[in-house]
Amino acid sequence: MAKTLNALATKGEHGSAMMPIIQGVGRAGVEISYLLRGAVFRDALGAAGGENVQGEQQQKIDLLSDEIFLEEMRSTGYVCAVGSEEQADLQVVDEYADADWIVLVDPLDGSSNLDIDGPVGTIFSIVRRKSRGTTPQESDCLVAGNEVVAAGYVLYGPSTMLVCSVGEGVDGFTWNPNSARFELSHANMRIPASGGYYSVNESNADRWLGGVGESLQRMKTETGLGMRYVGSMVADMHRTLLKGGVFLYPADETNRTGKLRLLYEAIPMAFLIAQAGGKSMTSADTSVLDVQPEALHQRVPVYLGSSSAVDSLLG
Ligand code: AHG
Ligand code: MN
Ligand code: MN
Numbered sequence: 001m002a003k004t005l006n007a008l009a010t011k012g013e014h015g016s017a018m019m020p021i022i023q024g025v026g027r028a029g030v031e032i033s034y035l036l037r038g039a040v041f042r043d044a045l046g047a048a049g050g051e052n053v054q055g056e057q058q059q060k061i062d063l064l065s066d067e068i069f070l071e072e073m074r075s076t077g078y079v080c081a082v083g084s085e086e087q088a089d090l091q092v093v094d095e096y097a098d099a100d101w102i103v104l105v106d107p108l109d110g111s112s113n114l115d116i117d118g119p120v121g122t123i124f125s126i127v128r129r130k131s132r133g134t135t136p137q138e139s140d141c142l143v144a145g146n147e148v149v150a151a152g153y154v155l156y157g158p159s160t161m162l163v164c165s166v167g168e169g170v171d172g173f174t175w176n177p178n179s180a181r182f183e184l185s186h187a188n189m190r191i192p193a194s195g196g197y198y199s200v201n202e203s204n205a206d207r208w209l210g211g212v213g214e215s216l217q218r219m220k221t222e223t224g225l226g227m228r229y230v231g232s233m234v235a236d237m238h239r240t241l242l243k244g245g246v247f248l249y250p251a252d253e254t255n256r257t258g259k260l261r262l263l264y265e266a267i268p269m270a271f272l273i274a275q276a277g278g279k280s281m282t283s284a285d286t287s288v289l290d291v292q293p294e295a296l297h298q299r300v301p302v303y304l305g306s307s308s309a310v311d312s313l314l315g
Contacts, residue, residue, distance in 0.1 A: 003184035005162070005173055012167035018126060018150045020076045021101060025124055026162055026182050028072040029154035030175060032065045032108070032122060036156050045114060053088035054261075054297055061114055062086055065107035065122065073103050080129060081136040083296050085264045090138050090296065101149075102129050102141045106264035109153075110232020121234025125151035125268040138296055141263070145280075145289030151268035153234045163189070163238065165275040170241070189241060191278040194308050196245025197228040199236045207252040219246075219313040233260065237269050237304065241276055246305030246313055258282075258301035262293050266302045279303075279310040 005026055009016045039045050039061060048058045066086040073079040073093065080099040082091045085106045093099070103126050110120040127143040129136050152164030160175040162182050172186030198219065205213045219225070225245050230236050233247070240247045247269075251258045260266050270280030270288035280288045281303045291300060303310050 002176070002179070002181070003187075004181045005164075007184050008164060008166050008171065011169070012150075014149045015166045015168070017078075017101075018166050020078050021073070021103065021126055022150065022152075022162075022164060022166075024072040024076040024079075025122075025152070025154065025164075026173075028069045029122060029156075029160060029162055031068045031072070032154070033156050033160040033175070035061065035064055035068070036114075036120070039114075052086050054085075058086060059108070059111045059114055062108045062111055066105075069105050069107045069122065079103050081141065083138075083141045083263060085261060085297070090136065090141060092135055097135050098133055100128055102127050102136060102143075104141060104263045104268075106261065109234050109265065110230070113230070113232050113235075118232065119155060119157040119230060119235040120232050121156060121238075122154040123234060123265055123268050124153070125263070125271065141296065142293040144292050145267040145270050145287075148267060148271050151271040153237070153268065153272075155234050155238050157235065157238075161185070161238070163241070163272065165272055167275070170272050170276045189276050191241050191273060191276045191306055192244030193277075193306055194223075194244060196225060196240065196243040196306060196309070198223075198225045198245050198309065199227070199229050199240060199247040200249065201229060201231070202227070204250075204252045207254065209251045209253065209256065212248075212250040215313050216248075219309065222312045223309055225309065233265055233269065237272075240305050241272065241278075244306040244309070246303060246309035248303045248313065249301065250303075251301045255299065258299045260299060260302055262288075262291060262298040262300045263296060266291075266300050267293075269304055270302070273304045277307075278305055279307040281310055281314055284314040
């Protein structure tokens with residue numbers, strides 16, 4: 001019989017403690033995948049009319065996915081709070097405010113792909129709260145990547161996949177609609193040491209800060225990598241993990257500290273890439289995993305991928 005998400009229970013120091021939460025992520029992923037499939041029939045596509053705390057227009061599906069995710073985390077009984085890209089403040093789960101774990105989430109990543117039936121995803125990480133016993137505060141979730149206990153993403157593509165690490169390698173599970181389970185389809189994923197693609201919104205090249213344009217040209221010459229860009233970090237990182245290469249979103253004149261969110265996007269993906277044997281940098285000398293978060297919605301530049309490609313870019 002195929003292995004399911006429970007295969008993670010025996011991995012890492014906290015695999016078994018993570019299981020109820022990861023099962024909850026799996027349930028949320030399935031619900032969101034159904035939401036996406038039926039969205040056009042339920043008038044669920046398009047703008048919701050509001051902005052999130054970062055001034056970005058929210059799509060109806062951003063908000064619905066956020067609700068689904070929060071509800072599934074609440075139902076685990078092990079999550080005291082959820083920090084979400086779509087919520088200005090940390091969402092405390094009142095019934096379990098003394099639980100140990102905080103989940104950070106980008107409920108719907110790549111929402112510009114929604115109108116074109118392109119791939120989107122959900123990104124999450126799980127951290128142990130810093131304080132104990134009292135109602136959790138924002139400061140409880142400001143945990144650096146090297147202290148994250150588990151992280152992963154759900155990719156809503158032609159199939160729905162949950163890719164996850166509990167700190168002992170990376171495993172990929174594919175939703176099997178016949179068995180109604182996530183089945184282990186990609187055991188112990190390792191990022192290829194060379195080859196693959198570079199992935200970046202190159203239309204920003206003229207506005208990149210810090211000479212990234214020249215570095216990219218040099219890397220292209222050195223490695224001969226081809227280019228792919230979906231515009232959904234989950235889809236772009238999934239390809240990078242499987243095929244190798246580098247995904248980058250540098251700082252630019254508009255996004256002077258980068259565009260991608262440290263807690264919901266950069267850290268979970270950096271954690272996975274490191275667990276898969278790759279490199280996760282925010283600058284030439286600092287790993288994303290060493291950045292000490294200072295605010296819930298902080299942004300950072302990212303350079304994630306095969307060590308050789310990242311080194312060629314930042315070297
Ligand atoms: P979100 O939809 O959660 O706001 O994330 C969008 C992010 C990420 O998925 C992607 O890598 C990046 O924005 C794309 O940005 P550009 O459109 O600027 O290339
Ligand atoms: Mn995102
Ligand atoms: Mn999002």
